[in-house]
Amino acid sequence: MARLFDRALIVGVGLIGSSLARAMRERGLAGAIIGWDLDDGVLARARALGVIDEGAGGLAEGLHKADLVVVATPVGATGALLADIAARAAPGAIVIDVGSVKGVVADAALAASDRVRIVPCHPVAGTEQSGPDAGFAALFRERWCILTPLDRADASYRAAVETVSALWRAVGAKVEIMDAAHHDLALAVTSHLPHLIAFTLVGAADDIESVAEAEVVKYSAGGFRDFTRIAASDPIMWRDVFLHNREAVLEALGRFTEELFLLQRAIRWGDGETLEKVFRRGRELRRAIVAAGQETAAPNFGRNEGGATVPRAGSD
Amino acid sequence: MARLFDRALIVGVGLIGSSLARAMRERGLAGAIIGWDLDDGVLARARALGVIDEGAGGLAEGLHKADLVVVATPVGATGALLADIAARAAPGAIVIDVGSVKGVVADAALAASDRVRIVPCHPVAGTEQSGPDAGFAALFRERWCILTPLDRADASYRAAVETVSALWRAVGAKVEIMDAAHHDLALAVTSHLPHLIAFTLVGAADDIESVAEAEVVKYSAGGFRDFTRIAASDPIMWRDVFLHNREAVLEALGRFTEELFLLQRAIRWGDGETLEKVFRRGRELRRAIVAAGQETAAPNFGRNEGGATVPRAGSD
Numbered sequence: 248m249a250r251l252f253d254r255a256l257i258v259g260v261g262l263i264g265s266s267l268a269r270a271m272r273e274r275g276l277a278g279a280i281i282g283w284d285l286d287d288g289v290l291a292r293a294r295a296l297g298v299i300d301e302g303a304g305g306l307a308e309g310l311h312k313a314d315l316v317v318v319a320t321p322v323g324a325t326g327a328l329l330a331d332i333a334a335r336a337a338p339g340a341i342v343i344d345v346g347s348v349k350g351v352v353a354d355a356a357l358a359a360s361d362r363v364r365i366v367p368c369h370p371v372a373g374t375e376q377s378g379p380d381a382g383f384a385a386l387f388r389e390r391w392c393i394l395t396p397l398d399r400a401d402a403s404y405r406a407a408v409e410t411v412s413a414l415w416r417a418v419g420a421k422v423e424i425m426d427a428a429h430h431d432l433a434l435a436v437t438s439h440l441p442h443l444i445a446f447t448l449v450g451a452a453d454d455i456e457s458v459a460e461a462e463v464v465k466y467s468a469g470g471f472r473d474f475t476r477i478a479a480s481d482p483i484m485w486r487d488v489f490l491h492n493r494e495a496v497l498e499a500l501g502r503f504t505e506e507l508f509l510l511q512r513a514i515r516w517g518d519g520e521t522l523e524k525v526f527r528r529g530r531e532l533r534r535a536i537v538a539a540g541q542e543t544a545a546p547n548f549g550r551n552e553g554g555a556t557v558p559r560a561g562s563d
Numbered sequence: 564m565a566r567l568f569d570r571a572l573i574v575g576v577g578l579i580g581s582s583l584a585r586a587m588r589e590r591g592l593a594g595a596i597i598g599w600d601l602d603d604g605v606l607a608r609a610r611a612l613g614v615i616d617e618g619a620g621g622l623a624e625g626l627h628k629a630d631l632v633v634v635a636t637p638v639g640a641t642g643a644l645l646a647d648i649a650a651r652a653a654p655g656a657i658v659i660d661v662g663s664v665k666g667v668v669a670d671a672a673l674a675a676s677d678r679v680r681i682v683p684c685h686p687v688a689g690t691e692q693s694g695p696d697a698g699f700a701a702l703f704r705e706r707w708c709i710l711t712p713l714d715r716a717d718a719s720y721r722a723a724v725e726t727v728s729a730l731w732r733a734v735g736a737k738v739e740i741m742d743a744a745h746h747d748l749a750l751a752v753t754s755h756l757p758h759l760i761a762f763t764l765v766g767a768a769d770d771i772e773s774v775a776e777a778e779v780v781k782y783s784a785g786g787f788r789d790f791t792r793i794a795a796s797d798p799i800m801w802r803d804v805f806l807h808n809r810e811a812v813l814e815a816l817g818r819f820t821e822e823l824f825l826l827q828r829a830i831r832w833g834d835g836e837t838l839e840k841v842f843r844r845g846r847e848l849r850r851a852i853v854a855a856g857q858e859t860a861a862p863n864f865g866r867n868e869g870g871a872t873v874p875r876a877g878s879d
Binding site (some may be wrong): 472 | 663687688691692697707709739749750754757758760761762764767771773776778779780781785787788789790791793795801802803809812815818821822823826829833835838841844846848849852855857858859
């Protein structure tokens, strides 16, 4: 793969930032990859892991000569960073973010200087882990990356959108372009609401005094454990998502609550037909997700095979 | 392992019944393992797979000489089956069920003839798949099996509880004994509510007309796909669970809804502190579940490794 950038600056070298750095290095997409992080320890760790070539020695120094800047911070920090970067980066530099909310990023990007070319991005990929150690180059493979370009008609900006698309494709992602408002609605349904529900379930289980936490742990294989994966995701990142995509999350949550009350009523009145009808949709939708390459077909997510909480049949 | 039974009859040779049959055969726990199923096709398939030695040729014939009867049907069918089996089985036979609700089973068992020794069981194990092909011998390893013995003080019954405990331990499970009412409450929290919530989320996503199903599928790696696993579980089995554990599920659901409204309010009013506080519990609880051997520590459930929706880093 041809080199796309001379000098990339990764601002925030956590799970996503360090994964992108690793993938770019693997594919030879940048001449140098430098990093900056608000947390000096995280930055030093990324350097020690060889994820980045050098620490940036301050954001201003890092921006010097960078022709790609990647903002990979919790979304609450993105707006101010974009304004700062736009004012100080090399003229014409491409600036992307990777946040899970795009409306607030678009607003901040439009308000920032147009000395740089800001292309808001959201790679729909991740794990429940955080930090530079958690990153890996294959994170984006076969996952979708959504771009929500600004309303700028100039050829230079359009060229930047093309280059950013090429970057994501080069690290294995599939690229989709849509407007920020639609992104925020779609992701409220497929990502933000599921996380909120998982956090809620874990919080509620903690509060039921008639069932001890030890029992929740012991019998979690009955279903509860599935929710704890995304409920173990970074608390700050997710706090910021909910604070910055309020309207769409509340809308999706309203639909969820309606459906929940429908099922609650069916349970209360012994309406097995309604329950069965809703329950049947689950298999169909999962089948479609597996067919689309977005999920493993292995039972229990294949967790019995890979991480091996349980030995295979006949293994002893 | 010494043989525990001469002739075991498995009534219902789906995921759980066929897994127990496989595990018993692997460990040599019964002289013969015969099967019966309401669905002739399922019975023939279990026979063809070698899971059972012979089809029972009718329930009455299957009961002849069986010293263990395993009722592995949806819980809605269990009560009537227990009454029928108790009236016709060999005197003194041990009868167990494997259902996810125990209160209704205890009631049915107490009403049934005491010619047999009924020990209600619930192995907290499963996958989202169904049928004899989905079963495997290792399903119960490292999982808890809860026994809710009847209030019978005779030595013969106590011996049956011991034998049933030995059976579950022999197939790799850890045994816990508790009363049926507490079981139903604990499992409402750790299993029934999570399933209800997963079914609800999948149903709600289907209903939001501004986000196409194709988008839900594409961006499901943002979190939604985790919920589709348990939402793909057997609809009939789960319909029966909710119809037969109504009170405990509604109680757990009430707690969930309270927590949900707390978070909804925090989102509406921009209360990041409350969000962060609740979100932090997730990591702690997951860590405890992993430490207890009930979950894999691998990111994304290890699904990137085992079922391989995504190639490993550096694999191409």
